Amino acid sequence: MMIKAAERHLQDEHLLDDISVNTTEICVPEDIFNSWQQTLDLISEIVDTPAVLIMRIHKNDNKMEVFASSKSTGNPYRRYDNDNLGKGLYCETVIAQNCELHIPNALKDSDWDNNPDLKLGMIAYCGLPLLWPDNTPFGTICMLDNKEHSYSQKFRHLLARFQEAVVTNLATLYQQEKLQHLNQLLETRVQLRTHELAELSTKLIREIENRTSAEFSLEYSKNYDELTGLPMRSGLIDSLTQMLKQSKASETVTVLYFGLRKFKSINDSYGYLIGDQVLSQFSQRLKQYLDKDTLIARIAGSEFVIARSHKKTASNDLELITKILDCCNAPFSLAGFTITIPSCMGIAQFPTDATTAEELLQKSSAAMSISKTEGVRYSFFNQDTQSSIEQRYQLESHLVDALNNQELYLNYQPLVCLKTHRILGAEALLRWHNPVLGQVPPDKFINLAEHNGQIIEIGNFVLHSALAQAAHWQALQQSDFRIAINISPLQFRAPNFAEHIADLLTLYQLPTTSLELEITEGILLQDEHLAHDSIKKLQAQGIRISLDDFGTGYSSLSYLQKYSFNTLKIDRCFITNLEKNEQDRELTRAIIAMGKKLNLHVIAEGVETQEQDRFIQSEDCDYGQGYLYGKPTSADEFESNYLTE
Template structure:
């Protein structure tokens, strides 16, 4: 020390060294502080970038969550409820992940990858600005439990709204109040969180500006001491200065990178974002907003936002700024989320938007608002399509059922409720087995589950049971519902109630196999059952029998008493037949008055006898029709398997042949088939075959039998009678071919032929002999039902130029007893035409004397069966006497047919009978012979 004192130069050197050392120490201290500041700025820039990204993501998701809650409150459809609830749950999950990142750090992914530097929660909080930001972070973290509680609240809201939909219109009065209060609670939590998310965005921008200012201050500080330090410490601190400059450059680079990434985030987000000041003037706008609105940023900034893009409501009415939800936040800070308004583009078009308006605070005062929005045109269209689809499903006439993968019902539409009788709330959560009946085979269900569990669809028919126990049929289409990954999430069943169709099918099947009148098996089912009986007989070596039954004279009953009466008779006959056979025997109706009885499990032919006799006896009691008693008999033919045939067609044909044999034997009996009977059936088939085309081949000819005036013994007319000579069959009797023509309808053209020939021939005789000859023509009941009969007669009268008074039409009593109105009309028209009507074969049918008085008969013809024994049988004489007296009393002329002796003629003359015909005078003869007879014998004594 003394030496230093002693050497001034040394002291100066030491002082200079100490000064330099002090400067170096100060320089090092300043450099160290600057480096610390640079590190702090870099860390905070990274954190600010992370907070911006997280805040924006949470803000957007909260916006969507609030929109979902709003949507939930308006739903009235269960399927749409499920969709919106899923959207809300997805948003809530991402919000909770964002809060967890703020608390713990880590990686958060939501469209844009957001990387936070690896930090724990302590240094994340410590790196926020104090004390303000620390309190802010705590506020955000405190909202975490509230957000997590939303899971439970949202589930409760979902259940309440679902109950409201299911119970509508009978939901409890307090249900809507509970829903409203719960929505209010949820929205409060969402709004608070959304406000804080908005603050995160705002705070990140403000803090970034502060960091920039601090960096500028640090940069100025560095510039102020940089040159002196370099000059003074040129050789001592170059390394330290180099480190400092490198760190500052890195800070600048990090800040620029953060700003670029933030700008990239705003530029690339699909949502439109703009800010307004407290007057509603636009302060900033991102590219998406500019693009959607059609304005450049310069055209939007410093313009009244509401007047430019928000001036008109969706209904076209003016939207005052004072009512604008977007600007209302500037007054009281109330956050609004809206999805039912329009924004207007520069070109004058509009588009629906979903937007949220959040306040911007500065030192506790609202200084503006940030609005983010999205074009929801596609969503609105999708929602409209969904609503249309849901409405279509609800209004669909087919049932729609959706279950989860466990088979528990989650949704049913209105058609399901109508069809099954169950309300939706009665089946939700339950298995579709509640509809199961025991009538659907288990194999159906096995096939069903095998198909849908393998990812395939299933189609089929199920018979289910309604709530009230009634069975019903459904045609079902069941298929798995898969998500985008191909995983099955639900099962969908679309079912159509086909109960009516099944009833119709059953009815059609019944109609195809059963007679509609008697409800007996028809020909088709009879042949099928007969085939089964034959197979069983072959298998068991048994016999079987076919009984072919035909009602005797049923045609007369049907024609005389109306078809309605005939139908009643057939129904009664069918009932008696069923009561006369064994329980396993089959009684069927082939058609008309023909029935078939099938007997199986026979050991001998004798077993058929008591059954056949019982059937005949069942017809002995009179049938009662409309208060009248009627005796009806039946003729039966029997064929035996295997002796008379080994197939259904042959057995039926042979039984039919045996039945005709019973008819020929006098009816009301039965006959077993014999091979000799085939000759008779062959004859009938030959007659039927030759009748076809016989008229065209001119094989028919008219014969005439004279009718005499008994008192004058003079020919006054003829009866025309049809004869048939076939080159193969020879002469065919009328009683053989006429019934066949009536059955086949050939009687109509034959009748027209007879009318034309008889009238024209008679007209020739009248002209030749100058006599008013009359001609009698037989008209069958089938002809009388022909609506063209009157026209044919009028045409023939005109064609032949013969007066109508020369025509006599002979009809049987059966025509009159039908009771049809057309009978009255036809007889009245014929009478007005001047044609004489004769009642033919009087006394042989179901005579009703009242008809003689009711209808305009001119003649009454007594049947030959009463004339034959008139001279020897007192009973016949009395009947003839009474008939003549009755006819005269009614002013009707009497004609006797079948007169063969002078005694008969004389007796009839004594009783006052006016006309007669028979072999006593002449048999029926051809027209040529009749002409010769008229020329030579107009007065006859005997033939």
């Protein structure tokens, strides 16, 4: 628990007897209330039910109050509406029984004849209790309908997910209230050890992280894409499942998974406004194929899916494939520009390749990846593609529990000052060892974690572990120690990312100048405004920002113009062939010189030979990283090899 260590200390001194929290006096801040309001509105939209409420009980006044109410059509409840307890309210029963109450139609159950909600026409109900951490009731979260409504297990599970989020908020408010009482006692106990206070801070940060993860999951709940108006993945799966059920024995369902390749170059060359217009115009082209036998959806970014039910003939397949590819490859005319974008496509069919909507999407997507790799216009799903999917499934099934099973860990590679040959710090490198799979390379599981949403939790693990280790080494050396940490695009886009980093540095008592965050062009491609704002906030704190893998991206030079960096990191592909390739030598020389002109520090990574070391030193490169100076190693070995005399 959050205050466990502090409570043990205070119990020894018989001080906790004075600590009590009156939950009736705890106020819900505006930002949390607004988050609840958005949640209720979203549930009402998804479930298609007119009223979604958060109720608060006031036992002292013998009242049940509408604390928050969805802003939906047909909702008769308004905030602050209240009624006396003891009248047989749905919510009063939920609180009394402390469990879910689901009533598809109260008119069919005489136990609810006197329920005041019937006067408002609300005959269907599904509600869950909301409790404070001391198990006293806050109230309920519930859904109501003015017609018979047997809420599905999916919708009840969705309500339970948001119940958990609200309870997490209540726990935070409760702990903050209790923390205020504790602080009054702690002020007179200056000898309380600092790690007990750190435990309090850690719990608060963890709760913020959990709330951030819940809010992030909320973004995926909507069914339609705002830009194109097309359904997204969840809506497509529901519709495709229905299409498969209705398919006749003489018919097949063909799923085309296709994407506009190198779409990021459009955003880089013409700007995001033009890029959005291309996607919007492209979606309008696709809609001409929309009919009762055809489904269209935007899956992600510049990737789309068309699913069509038709007779089992090869001519039908090729005709549809050709039409869609021609649609993709036709030039776009926008703002005086004529833009042509290459495309690639993967095809999977029901029932020969798969029998469920999810499998068809997975297999057609895998086939598209093959077509992209082989440079062909389209690829049908085959056995080789199946092998790739099975390998991905195996990785994903083990990755789900990797963090809980303590299979993920960090290695550290030294960062060397080329002028003094002194170890300045280290880069934290994530590693995964699984008992079944063995050592799994990062390039095999990092992208997988990005796609399945685990990267937020894994990224927080890396931040906590690396910063705690850096703080230990800085105290050990009694001098500055720089720790470099790679940040994923999904982490970087998380709400209040800069503030979260500041909280962690305070928690581990590490100066901001000791941290360097490494970002790639993937972060910069996602949201230019967000990237610029986050970089500015982080640098204002004193945190260094490094552009990783410089020289390999499509528009690396344009990034130097748009964003403020502290460090350039030359990609290892230039360093590897320095002895043999004159072009690589000239490019490396140019990058170092450009970095110096822009007052940036330059790091060469992947240095493995004395010849490479001599070259980058002769060009006045600032730092080196690679096997020549030290391989990635465990924290204990790093400390033994580089930090102890």
